[in-house]
Amino acid sequence: MALGRHSDFNRLWFGQTASNFGDKISLLALPTLAVVVLDGGAMEVGVLGALRFLPFLLLAPIAGLVADRFSRRTIMIVADLGRFLALGTLPLAFALDSVTMVHLFIVAGVTGCLTTFFEVSYQSWLPKLIGTENLIEGNTKLQISRSVAEAVGAGAGGALIQLLGAARAITADAFTFLISFVALMFIRQRDVRERAEGRKASAKTELKEGMRTLFGNPVLRGLFTANVVVNLGAAMGDALLIVYAYKVLGLSPGQVGIAFAVMSVFVIVGAVLSETVSKHLSVGRLLVITSVVLGIGYILVPTGGAIGGFIGLIVVQAVIGFVSPMFDIHVLSLVQGVTPNDQMGRVSGTALSAVYGALSLGYFLGGALGEGIGLTGALAVAGAVAIIGGLTLLGGPVAKIKEMPKGEPGEGPDADGPSPGLVKAEETGEAPKVNA
Structure with missing residues (x-):
């Protein structure tokens, strides 16, 4: 693969895997x-969960603006260091017998905010780091890391908590961010945000510019709506x-765990085969087909369960797991490939906020x-909702669109319509193809 010898990407990939x-x-x-430890209940656990995701909903557009104004690599480095320090306070407080629920909430909120800035910056920087022609391969490898972590990380985390206790296990999590920090420090390629001479646009104006790009570009608008x-x-x-x-099915926790484990395995398989499948179907068709199959999977859960019970649920879960990463990888890659890179942060931030x-x-x-x-x-x-989302495309x-755009990020369709990279069907008798 093209990225096999790309040392900077491999450092990023290693850090993200950790x-x-x-x-x-x-x-x-x-x-x-x-x-x-703190005798909390459902409310406390619910607040902790909300603090992981609310920052994306509330801060992602702002994180996008920051990512378009400053070095994305630097933002990622600061976010990793901040998450390491924030999580590191918990085992220290536990050792001093001073950990409190408020402390836990603050750490969860801080790490959630820093993760928002990291994710928006990483998605915005990747096209420049590896080139649009390598986006599917790069996003596939990163998705495989996430999928493997999803499949085995929770089990490994449970074993670590059982062995060391929750507070000490958090120390291990903190050090994974330190690993990512070090990996980013060793990336040689720099990301310097070059602003036009004399440009003094306000934050409000720049946010509006990103919105115009997202909703004015027919490809980005279609991807946003479907996603x-x-x-x-x-x-x-x-x-x-x-x-x-x-x-309804009366399954045991063990059986449910097996069904979800099978889904996790097929998520990995779907991610691995994503690029191969897109070459046979085309990028556009793959997005439509995978979203429709995903929706059918949810509709068939009762049918599969009624016919096969435990086995039927496993089959349906395998189908859902197989198509989900293919849709995610190609939506992200296409957005990165057609968005002007100087606006990638704002477009990505707005989209992430809406998705969350x-x-x-x-x-x-x-x-x-x-x-x-x-x-x-x-x-x-x-x-039906998932199917409708796919059919909007x-x-x-x-x-x-047959394949990913090539060249500099943002050389796909512009805000006023298709770019020269999209060959019109009425002129060729064929479906449009990006940079064909």
């Missing part, structure tokens, strides 16, 4: 510390799956529908 595993440790260790709607449907479905498995808002709303709507119309009907609605240029 911190992904660390995230899974703290995902379990922080609530464990709250419940076991938000598909994630809304997927969150609704995810909120219902576990309840359905326990209350859709996820939050989806979980709420899924639960409300499950109570209101029943689990089977609610799963059907969730699947058919009304725009995204479904006709």
Whole structure:
């Protein structure tokens, strides 16, 4: 692969792999510390969970503005160092017998805010670091790291907590951010934000500029709409799956764990095969097909469960796991490939805020529908929402894109319509192809 000898990317990948595993440790260790050590309950655990995701909803556009004004690599370095120091205060406070719930909330909030700035900066810097022609490969490798961490990180974190205790396990998480910090320090390529001479645009003006790019570019607008709607449907479905498995299928926690483990394995398989599948289907068709199949998967949960019970649920989970990373990888890669790099932070930040808002709303709507119309009907609605999200792509240029754009980031469609890199169907008799 083209990135096999790209030392800077490999350093980034190594650091991200380490911190992904660390995230899974703290995902379990922080609530464990709250419940076991501080005698917290459902409310405290809920607040900790909210503090992980609310910063994306509230701060991502601001993080995008900062990423477009300053060096993205520097922002990532500061975020890693900050997360290391914030998490490091917990085992120290535990050793001094002074850890409190407020301290836990502050650490969760600080790490959530710093993660928001890191993620927006990383997504904005990657196209410059590796080039648009390598985006699918780069995002695939990073997605594989996240998927492997998802599959085995929680189990490893549980074992670490059992062995060392929650507070000491958090120390391990803190050091994963230190590893990522060191990896970033050794990346040779620098990311200097060059601002036009005499340019003194206000933050408000620059945020509006990013919004105009996102919603004025037909490709970006189509990807944004589909991604938000598909994630809304997927969150609704995810909120219902576990309840359905326990209350309708009557499965044991062990069986549910196996079903979700199988899904995690197929997430890895889907990520590995993502680039190969896109070459056979085209990027546009892959996005439509994977979102539709994802929606069908949620609709078929009751059918699969009724026919095969435990086995049926496993099959459906495998299908959902297989297509999800393919959709995510290609949406992100295409956004990075067609967005002007000097606006990548603002576009990415606005999109992330909306996606996390859709996820939050989806979980709420899924639960409300499950109570209101029943689990089977609610799963059907969730699947239909995801399908509709994918079908929205058919009304725009995204479904006709054959392959990723090449060249400098942002050389895809511009805000006024298709760029020369998109060959019009009426002129060639074929579907448009990026930089064909």
